[in-house]
Amino acid sequence: GSEMCIRDSSCSSLTIMDLATKYFNQINWRYVDHSSGLEPMQSFAFDDTFSESVGKDLSCNVVRTWIHQHTVILGIHDSRLPFLSDGIRFLTDEQGYNAIVRNSGGLGVVLDQGILNISLIFKGQTETTIDEAFTVMYLLISKMFEDEDVSIDTKEIEQSYCPGKFDLSINDKKFAGISQRRVRGGIAVQIYLCIEGSGSERALMMQQFYQRALKGQTTKFHYPDIDPSCMASLETLLNREIKVQDVMFLLLYALKDLGANLNMDPITEDEWTRYEGYYDKMLERNAKMNEKLDF
Numbered sequence: 001g002s003e004m005c006i007r008d009s010s011c012s013s014l015t016i017m018d019l020a021t022k023y024f025n026q027i028n029w030r031y032v033d034h035s036s037g038l039e040p041m042q043s044f045a046f047d048d049t050f051s052e053s054v055g056k057d058l059s060c061n062v063v064r065t066w067i068h069q070h071t072v073i074l075g076i077h078d079s080r081l082p083f084l085s086d087g088i089r090f091l092t093d094e095q096g097y098n099a100i101v102r103n104s105g106g107l108g109v110v111l112d113q114g115i116l117n118i119s120l121i122f123k124g125q126t127e128t129t130i131d132e133a134f135t136v137m138y139l140l141i142s143k144m145f146e147d148e149d150v151s152i153d154t155k156e157i158e159q160s161y162c163p164g165k166f167d168l169s170i171n172d173k174k175f176a177g178i179s180q181r182r183v184r185g186g187i188a189v190q191i192y193l194c195i196e197g198s199g200s201e202r203a204l205m206m207q208q209f210y211q212r213a214l215k216g217q218t219t220k221f222h223y224p225d226i227d228p229s230c231m232a233s234l235e236t237l238l239n240r241e242i243k244v245q246d247v248m249f250l251l252l253y254a255l256k257d258l259g260a261n262l263n264m265d266p267i268t269e270d271e272w273t274r275y276e277g278y279y280d281k282m283l284e285r286n287a288k289m290n291e292k293l294d295f
Contacts, residue, residue, distance in 0.1 A: 019135060023061075023139075025259035026259055026261065027259075028061065029060060029262055030060055030265050031252070031255075031263070031264050032063070033064075033264075034046065034064060034065065035065050035067045035116075035248065038068070040071045040098075041283065043068065043117070044282055045275055045282050048103070048183050048281075049274045050186070050271070051184060052183055053270075054122060055186035058270065058271075061120070061122045062119070063255065065251065066119070067244060069112065070111075071099070072110055073099075073102045073108065073109050073111060074101045074108045074289075075107040078107055078108050079289050081213040081219075082215070082217050082219065084292070085293040086212045086213060086215075088213075089212075100286050101289050103282065106162045106177070107162040108161055115194055115195065116192070116193045116244045118251060119191075120140065120189045121186055121189075122136070124185075124187045125182070125185055128187060130180065134154075134166040134178055138152075138154055140254055141193075144247070144253075144254040145250070150238065152169070154168060157173075159227035159230050160174040160224065160230055160231050161202075161203055161224055161231070162177050163177075164177060164178065170237045173199070175193065175232055175233060176191055195242060195247055196233060196242070197233055198236070199236065203227075203231040207227075207228060210223050210226065
């Protein structure tokens with residue numbers, strides 16, 4: 001409901017209505033469709049590139065859609081798992097998934113053709129609280145599904161993979177997780193929406209990944225104890241066929257409904273140059289992880 005507030009440290013509160021006005025109404029958004037043909041590492045490099053563009057006022061806000069083939073995106077903490085090579089070998093040899101380490105917070109998530117990722121990139125530094133940035137994404141997703149007879153909760157689903165306080169769930173079954181990353185004055189809020197297929201099967205694979213990568217060892221960091229039954233796809237939760245393509249349309253309609261001005265400005269020369277730099281950083285980070293693995 002629109003009476004939901006978010007509070008920051010100064011105790012002023014912005015309602016959902018205020019946020020809709022601040023971030024969408026008559027605000028320029030540039031739509032970048034990367035729903036085919038990219039490798040996951042390129043995606044993270046593009047989000048960093050656009051964050052810098054937005055932070056330096058070289059671009060208006062950016063909304064980017066991206067989809068990747070069978071890849072497990074690991075968080076920084078996952079790269080420290082005691083038996084990581086066994087976990088990755090399970091993903092690659094038994095499940096047919098690639099594994100890469102991303103540059104934003106959180107733990108491992110599954111990407112495939114049935115999962116839509118959306119990045120919202122806008123200007124902001126310390127004055128934009130973490131909760132406010134997350135709530136902008138929640139507001140957009142709520143708008144996208146406002147015609148459905150379901151209520152979307154934001155609360156941590158502890159036994160999901162990559163659990164977080166802004167998990168999105170319906171009837172306690174998680175279908176989306178949100179992370180954010182701040183780069184040079186820009187904020188990228190990234191969500192994965194599990195739309196097609198089985199959410200619990202993806203969760204089962206991650207449960208088995210952690211079992212193999214931990215082997216019961218006690219670690220300083222607490223890795224999730226996954227219960228596959230607490231995750232589901234939107235197709236299952238809405239009890240009807242819904243495709244990734246449908247949700248991409250819902251996204252564009254929701255942005256228009258919220259009053260956003262959409263453009264499709266192309267990537268500039270300057271952005272391509274910066275993108276190369278960010279992509280190299282992703283390659284380096286992953287080369288470091290691969291050096292540690294005993295393949």
